[in-house]
Amino acid sequence: MRISPKATIMSTPLPSTSSDSSKKSSIATLRGLLPFLRPYRQQFILAAIALVIAAGATLAIPYAFRQMIDLGFSKIGDGGTQGIEHVNLTFLALFGVAVILGIATAARFYMVSWIGERVTADIRNAVYAHVVTQSPEFFETTQTGEVLSRLTTDTTLIQAVVGTSISLALRNLLLFVGGLVMLFITSPMLSSIIIVMLILVIAPIILFGRRVRQLSRDSQDRIADASAVAGEILNAMPTVQAYTHERIEAQRFADSVEHAFTTAMRRIRARSLLTMIAILLIFGAIVFVLWLGAHSVMQGEMSGGKLGQFILYASIVAGAIGALSEVMGEAQRAAGATERLIELMSVQSPITNPSLPLRLPSAAKSQVHHGAAVEFEQVTFHYPSRQDTAALANIHLSIKAGETIALVGASGAGKTTLFQLLLRFYDPQQGRICIDGVNIKDLDLHQLRDAIGIVPQDTVIFSANALENIRYGRVNASDEEVMQAAKMAAAHEFIERLPEGYQSFLGERGVRLSGGQKQRIAIARAILKNPRLMLLDEATSALDAESERLVQQALETAMLGRTTLIIAHRLATVKRADKIIVLEHGQIVETGNHAELIAHGGVYAHLASLQFHLN
Template sequence: MSTPNSSPASQRSSLSTLKGLLPFLRPYRARFFVAGIALVVAACATLAIPAAFKQMIDMGFGGTGDHSIKHVDLTFLALFGVATVLGISTAARFYMVSWLGERVTADIRSKVYSHVVTQSPQFFETTQTGEVLSRLTTDTTLIQTVVGTSISMALRNILLFIGGLVMLFVTSIKLSSIIIVMLALVVLPIVIFGRKVRKLSRDSQDKIADASAIAGEILNAMPTVQAFTHEHIEADRFSGSVENAFQTAMRRIRARSLLTMIAILLVFGSIVFVLWLGAHAVLQGNMSGGELGQFILYASLVAGALGALSEVMGDAQRAAGATERLLDLMAVESPIQNPASPKSLPQNAFKIQTGATLSLNDIGFHYPSRPNTQAISHLSLQVAAGETVAIVGSSGAGKTTLFQLLLRFYDPQQGFIELNGINIRDLTLHDLRDAVGVVPQETIIFSANAMENIRYGRANASDAEVIAAAKMAAAHEFIEKLPEGYQSFLGERGVRLSGGQRQRIAIARALLKNPPLLLLDEATSALDAESERLVQGALEVAMRDRTTLIIAHRLATVQRADRIIVMDQGKIVETGTHNSLVEQGGVYATLAALQFNLHPDSE
């Protein structure tokens, strides 16, 4: 799987990169068409103004009497009419392109986010969430500038440049030819510096993303940071990253400033020289005053359009870098995909009275980030419907990895897993995971109230069902004592709850889902003795006649399991009941002796 940074910016031109936005623009072709009409009308109205001034100068101020006064009146009336058309069409263009900018940006953000949340955990092993958030915010804002402003400005100024150039030739072929040659000499330095600005723009966005990644990581670990008194260290680290981003941004700004200065000096220098020639032509009688005035206005339009295009080019360069980063992110494909022709689980395949059968056949697996370390090796396991199997072993033995394989967060490199006789790779991810309930070791609490946190287990559950699940998980009592009961906001990541309370919320969530296969990963690890007794009783009821796999370091939790398997270095080394494994005197007996000696009251 390629990472989001795998495509070098230098390998694509701005134009080809921005073409990646076309799929997001196509649905709004009609609005682009209306905006285009308004754009053309506004440009034509702008181009009509110098011609009106020529008429006013040559015919209005060139004579006296009622005829001249009437002509001046008509000319100014026409100018007001042109201004009215210009104002209406410009307002219409601004509204349409602003709407398009906001709409397309919202679509891109939704599309990128929808793509990211479908990625497997492998993606998040190599990508920081802060970097993804930077792309969803900063990068999309740059694209909004291009779609909502820069494209319109570019087209407007291209029309003004072409139209003004044509009218310059109509006014004076000689002067226009000279100015064209001089403007051609201006393009070369603009192009050269434009490429440098684009590279610096990409670097600047990367540095901002790095700073966001650092901030996101630290803000999610504030208790640890403060416990180790690293506040100043982390603040300095973030400041260093921000300063690095600032210095990179300043290099981009200096380059763009130089580009703007060069463009203005060369363009207007060329125009001043040509106008000097025009002034001499008027003095010599080769041009009228009105023609020179018209030429000056059209030359100003052409110069202004060219200067605006250079500004737009700077925005386009930055947006090209942002687009490139977003397209790189969109191009990342999760290695865990739904099958082309998925099989369906029969509606009655799982019954709470019987549970689900589970079969692991010669499983071999290593994490993509650790290809030389085998996490699971030649593991085979058959679990009968309704059976409760406990999985024990030292840290790193592969217990949690086994759960991740069952949920298809990863696919094994060897062997296959069957759920009720169907290879889980033949099921859609939704169908598979909908049949599995899990209480993870690290409890996740969302920034919502207690009711919605538990309802996460089943979105359409009623309030009564949520409360029933909370009672089963021994969570009802402490929730009722919260300031607003089930409507109490639990804080980001559940900071307002104790570890045991967060664990009971997670258990209630899994119980509400009511799955045929239940995975408990240290489900009672964060509970005190009284809470553990309450939850253990609730779990025993929930596990009855349901297929359950339990991971636990505290062996007292698993003594009543139908079967215990002992894992070591990714392999099953022992299988049996608590008593039979103790009698064998193997790995489990060693763990039991050590643990129960340390905690003699745990039996």
């Protein structure tokens, strides 16, 4: 049975991660894992059965030793053969107990390890599936390295707890409870004394454990910071090397790692101190009680076998407490990791699907056979990280189906922002955007984005072959359709020249391709998608003159019957547009065709003289 972690976790109230979260117990925080554990009840039951059998076998050993001492050794001392037989039977029984213990322990280890691996995989899938649904607003404030740290380091800590520590905690809890019961059966007086002393020594241990938990959380945060620094540097290696900043960036990472190490050492010191205090106090209490027991034997108040049994059960109880304190340390770390993952999972994207989405009119009903009419109605938008400045202010723009619109303006004028709003990466604070008369907020996000193709200026190439990179535009496309799209984008020829043609691996982020080749791959991807609305963000900026001529011809064919918005800086592209929209400081300042705007002598004419080299 597989869990649907995302659905489950989002339907479960998430624990608060406010400033007082450090005051919660580890157990309370780890409850956030319950949605991932519930689907595996059967495995937990099997592990619990094995756990109970193993604990029972362990608790039977001291009783067997008492029988051997009191009924075996004492009778041997009296010269009888019955004692020898009893010793033989006792050791045979001990071997049988050892067999049961071995089988049950192996079964428990297998089951809990399986649960740990399975739950960790589910958590990683759930977190990743949640992150990829976030809007760009999320990635404005969250570093990729931090997300990767939570997917790897934090989930590994949780795996250790689910796959090992929980089992050890339950095993030692059973031994602790069972050992206490047997201690009271063996000697109520000595057991009462030892319980009172244990209560007195455990209280400070619990209080100190809270400090360990906070330090564990801080340690994980510093590891995430180091991962974020590493990710940033590795993604910008050409720039780093071009500016000869290798040593500087290596030192920056080293400083981050050193900070993480210092924080980890604080946690380790605190945990070591906790372990030392636990052992000294608990074993000190037990030794004192056993000293009392030794005097009881010497005074004839209890038998040697009974004291031996008491000592073994006391050892089991002490060992269980020591193991529980060790597990508590692991639980403290996992609690911090769980808290961080819950924080990540609790982040909700402001861009959501409507509860009852509308559908776009079919292509046959559009004004042109495949195009889409677009309307910006009094749209105002501020980026979340720049609330004081309007990226777009009171934009009103009507685009007919099948029209080609060129967006012109200086950097930061708002051209790319229009694209991002159309794709609903963000929602405007005021106004609305309609496609074929339907507000895009009322559309299913997948249907909206399926209707739009985009060729960004910063082309994204995935670590796959050329065929799959183009097929990203439409995953069910045939090889022939992919190749046809590549031909239309003037990419077929250079792909064929690659060592393995369309099967050639393009390298991480397309490092094996030139800038122009990357852009033609992106254009082929958009053409393959066959959208109703095409967004071209300076799609030919990285092409040489010959490739640009070929791609322009391909784009003219691809744009036929489609609505196309082009962020353009080249005169050839702008002059082909049906309408030119000039943006300045987030506002539309001029509208018209090339000749009209040149004659007007305004912002466009000035930009043309600077960027298009016109007199």
